[in-house]
Amino acid sequence: MRENREREWEIERERATLLAGQANSSARPTLRGDLFNLLPKMTNDDPVAFFSAFKRALLLNGIDKTEWPRFLPSSLTVKANKVLAGLSLEENRDYEACKQAVLTSVLTHQLDLT
DSSP states (O other), X not given: OHXXXXXXXXXXXHHHHHHHHHHHHHHHHHHHHHHHHHSOOOOSSOXXXXXXXXXXXXXXXXXXGGGHHHHSGGGSOHHHXXXXXXXXXXXXXXXXXXXXXXXXXXXXXXOOOO
């Protein structure tokens, strides 16, 4: 009888550990989903200020810089996204290359961002 209780207790501990692990693994995608809502959206106002605010939001949320390009397109305007479409896949994986391409296009060609 005592062995049954000990076994039941062991099963309950394992179940609690598994449930805690599932709760921790499901928190990350929610954070990522919430992060998209926290990121600034690019407007005509000031592209330099946009990139500064974008960087700050990602840093404050602990997102590794290698992941920043994945968040960028959803924050850009359609025309700024067309600039990214002209880059190679390798350049699209490099946040600094993406940022430079958009800023160069905006500042050189006075691209209307709307």
